[in-house]
Amino acid sequence: MTEHVPALDCVVNLARDGFNLHVATCIHTPQFVGLFGPSGSGKSSLLRILAGLEKTATGHIRVNGHRWLEHGHSLAPHHRRIGYVFQDARLFPHRNVRDNLLFGQRQRRLDFDPVLWKNTIMTLGLEPLLDYRPAQLSGGQKQRVAIGRALMSQPHILLLDEPLSGLDQNAKDEILPFLQNLHRNNQLLTFYVSHDWLEIAHLADQVMVLDKGTLRYDADIQTAAWHLATSATGLPPHAPVNIFDVTVIDFDPRRQLIQASKGGTSLWLPAHTQPAQTSESLRVMLAPTDIAVALSPPDDTSFLNALPCQVQTIHAPRNGSHLVALQHQNLPLLATVSVASVQSLQLRPGQSVVALIKGSRISESPPAPTSNIPAIGLQSGHEHQ
Amino acid sequence: MDLFPGFAPLLLSFKLAAITVVILLLIGLPLAWWLAITNNRAKPLVETLVALPLVLPPTVLGFYLLILLGNRGPLGRFWVETTGHPLAFSFTGLVIASVIYSLPFVVQPLQTAFEQQGKKYLEVAVTLGATPWRGFFNTVLPMARRGLLTAVVLGFAHTMGEFGVVLMVGGNIPGETRVVSIAIYDLVESMQYGAAHRLSMILLALSFMALMLVFWVSRRWVSHD
Numbered sequence: 001m002t003e004h005v006p007a008l009d010c011v012v013n014l015a016r017d018g019f020n021l022h023v024a025t026c027i028h029t030p031q032f033v034g035l036f037g038p039s040g041s042g043k044s045s046l047l048r049i050l051a052g053l054e055k056t057a058t059g060h061i062r063v064n065g066h067r068w069l070e071h072g073h074s075l076a077p078h079h080r081r082i083g084y085v086f087q088d089a090r091l092f093p094h095r096n097v098r099d100n101l102l103f104g105q106r107q108r109r110l111d112f113d114p115v116l117w118k119n120t121i122m123t124l125g126l127e128p129l130l131d132y133r134p135a136q137l138s139g140g141q142k143q144r145v146a147i148g149r150a151l152m153s154q155p156h157i158l159l160l161d162e163p164l165s166g167l168d169q170n171a172k173d174e175i176l177p178f179l180q181n182l183h184r185n186n187q188l189l190t191f192y193v194s195h196d197w198l199e200i201a202h203l204a205d206q207v208m209v210l211d212k213g214t215l216r217y218d219a220d221i222q223t224a225a226w227h228l229a230t231s232a233t234g235l236p237p238h239a240p241v242n243i244f245d246v247t248v249i250d251f252d253p254r255r256q257l258i259q260a261s262k263g264g265t266s267l268w269l270p271a272h273t274q275p276a277q278t279s280e281s282l283r284v285m286l287a288p289t290d291i292a293v294a295l296s297p298p299d300d301t302s303f304l305n306a307l308p309c310q311v312q313t314i315h316a317p318r319n320g321s322h323l324v325a326l327q328h329q330n331l332p333l334l335a336t337v338s339v340a341s342v343q344s345l346q347l348r349p350g351q352s353v354v355a356l357i358k359g360s361r362i363s364e365s366p367p368a369p370t371s372n373i374p375a376i377g378l379q380s381g382h383e384h385q
Numbered sequence: 386m387d388l389f390p391g392f393a394p395l396l397l398s399f400k401l402a403a404i405t406v407v408i409l410l411l412i413g414l415p416l417a418w419w420l421a422i423t424n425n426r427a428k429p430l431v432e433t434l435v436a437l438p439l440v441l442p443p444t445v446l447g448f449y450l451l452i453l454l455g456n457r458g459p460l461g462r463f464w465v466e467t468t469g470h471p472l473a474f475s476f477t478g479l480v481i482a483s484v485i486y487s488l489p490f491v492v493q494p495l496q497t498a499f500e501q502q503g504k505k506y507l508e509v510a511v512t513l514g515a516t517p518w519r520g521f522f523n524t525v526l527p528m529a530r531r532g533l534l535t536a537v538v539l540g541f542a543h544t545m546g547e548f549g550v551v552l553m554v555g556g557n558i559p560g561e562t563r564v565v566s567i568a569i570y571d572l573v574e575s576m577q578y579g580a581a582h583r584l585s586m587i588l589l590a591l592s593f594m595a596l597m598l599v600f601w602v603s604r605r606w607v608s609h610d
Contacts, residue, residue: 051512053508053511053512076511076516076517077508077511077512078511078512078514078515078516078517078520080512081514082512083512084508084509084512086505086509088505090505090506090509092506092509092524092528093528094527094528094530103510103513103515104513104514107510107513107514107515107519107523108513108514149513150512150513153513153514
C-alpha cells in the first residue's frame with residue numbers, strides 16, 4: 001500500500017427533534033478514543049450513526065477505506081463490520097453464553113477461529129460461564145459476555161456505549177482490567193462513551209468531547225487531562241490527573257521496583273507484580289497531590305523520583321491550593337501546591353524547581369490478570385495465517 | 386367419512402382453524418411488528434380496525450362480510466369472475482371471514498410481546514451481522530415465543546368456536562361450511578342430546594388442553610429466560 005488509509009474518516013449530520021449533531025473527524029491509526037461529554041450531548045447518537053442504526057444520518061463515513069455512508073447511500077448495519085456493546089448488555093436471553101458469543105461469527109458466516117475464541121474467553125474470563133443462561137449472570141459478567149460477543153464477530157471498529165455505567169464499583173473494577181488488556185493487545189479502532197472521566201483516563205489514547213451535538217474538543221489523553229483539569233475544554237473542571245504511558249525498562253527484584261521510561265525520563269515505580277516482559281507498556285496515573293515541589297534536590301528523602309522541572313503556569317487557587325503546571329524535558333506534570341507554599345517558595349512561571357514523586361504513590365492502573373497471553377487476533381484474517 | 390354424528394364438521398373446523406391460523410401468522414406477524422415499533426400517525430386507526438371484531442356483534446360482522454363476499458359484492462364478484470365459483474357459502478369464504486374475525490386474537494398477543502422487547506435486540510442482531518430478516522426469525526421471534534404460542538392457540542381456538550359469522554356467510558352446507566359449532570346447534574335443535582354432548586365434550590376437552598398447554602409451556606419458558 002502506497003497510500004495511507006485512515007482508520008476512520010467521517011463527516012456526519014443528524015437532525016432530530018430539535019437536536020442537531022454535526023461531527024467531522026479523521027482518525028489515522030486504530031486507537032482507543034474516549035468519547036466524553038454531558039448527557040444528551042450526542043455521544044450515543046454518534047455511535048449509532050457509525051453503526052448505521054440512525055437511518056436519517058447524512059454525510060460520509062469511511063472505515064479503513066470502506067465506504068459505509070456516502071452520497072445518501074448508507075451501507076446496512078449488518079454489512080458494516082462493527083462490534084457494538086450497549087449499556088445494558090442485551091444478551092439474547094434464549095441462548096446460553098456460548099451461543100451468544102458465537103452469534104456474530106455465525107451470522108457473518110466466518111470460519112470458527114480457535115485462537116480468537118481461546119483468547120477472548122481467556123482475556124474476559126468467560127470459560128466458567130459458557131453454559132450459563134444470561135439470566136444466571138451478574139451485571140459485570142453479562143457485560144463481559146457482551147464485550148466478548150462483539151469481539152468474536154471480528155469487527156473493524158468497536159463501539160462501547162457506557163459499558164460500565166450500570167454497574168457497581170466492584171463490577172467496574174472487575175471489567176476495567178479486561179478492557180485495558182483488550183486495548184493493549186489489539187490494534188482496533190475503539191470508541192468508548194462514558195460520563196466517567198476516570199474510566200476514560202484509564203483507557204483512552206485520544207479524547208473527544210462532545211457538547212450539544214458538536215465536537216468541542218479533540219486531543220491526546222495527556223493533553224486532554226490537563227485541559228479538563230483547567231476547564232480549557234469548555235466543560236466544568238474535572239479531577240486533575242497525570243497520565244503517562246511508560247515503557248518498562250528493567251525490574252529490580254531486590255528492591256521490588258520497576259524502572260520505566262517515558263520519553264527519555266526514567267521513573268522508579270513500585271512493582272506489585274513482576275512485569276510480564278520488559279518493553280511492556282504500562283499506563284501510570286498520578287494525582288497532582290502526590291507531587292511535591294522543592295527548590296533544590298533534597299539529599300535524603302523517601303521520594304524515589306526527583307525530576308528537575310520548570311514552572312510553566314500557576315493556575316488560580318481553588319480550595320486553598322494552586323494547580324501548578326511543570327515541565328520536565330518533554331514530560332509535562334501537574335502538581336498541587338498549597339497557597340502558603342507557593343508564597344513561601346515564591347513560585348513563578350519560568351522558575352527552576354524539582355518535582356518530587358513518591359514511587360509508592362504512582363498508581364499503575366490495575367494490572368490485567370492474564371497479561372502474558374498472546375494478542376487477541378481481532379482481524380484474524382490478517383494476523384493468524 | 387362419518388365415524389359418528391358430527392365427526393365431519395369437527396374435521397372441517399380443524400381444517401378451517403389450521404388454515405386460518407397459518408394465514409393469520411403470515412398477516413399478523415408483520416402487522417404486529419409494525420404496530421409495535423411504528424411512530425406512524427395511522428397506528429391508532431389500524432389498531433382500531435384490528436380490534437373491531439372483538440367488540441362487533443358477530444352477526445353485524447357477518448352481515449357486512451356477506452355483502453363483501455356475495456356475488457354482487459366487490460370481492461365476491463371478482464372471485465366469481467376469476468375462478469368461476471362463488472365466495473359466499475363456500476369454504477374459501479369461511480376462511481376469509483375467519484381470518485378477519487380472529488385477527489385480533491393473533492395480532493394483539495404478538496404486538497404485546499414485540500412491544501416488550503422493542504427494537505433493542507434486533508439492533509444487536511444486525512450489529513452482529515444478521516440481516517434484519519434473520520435477526521427477526523433468530524432473535525425477535527424466539528424471544529416473543531410466549532406471545533406467539535398464545536396467538537396461535539387463541540387464533541385456533543377462536544376459529545374453532547366461531548358461530549355467528551359462519552352462520553351469516555357460510556350457511557350450513559355439509560362438508561363445505563358445516564363446522565362443529567353449527568353441527569352442535571343442529572343436534573340440539575333436533576333433540577339429539579347424546580350426540581351434542583359428545584361433540585361438546587370433545588370441544589371442551591380440546592379447549593382445556595390447549596389452554597393448559599399455553600400456561601404450562603409459558604411457565605417453563607419464563608423460568609428459562
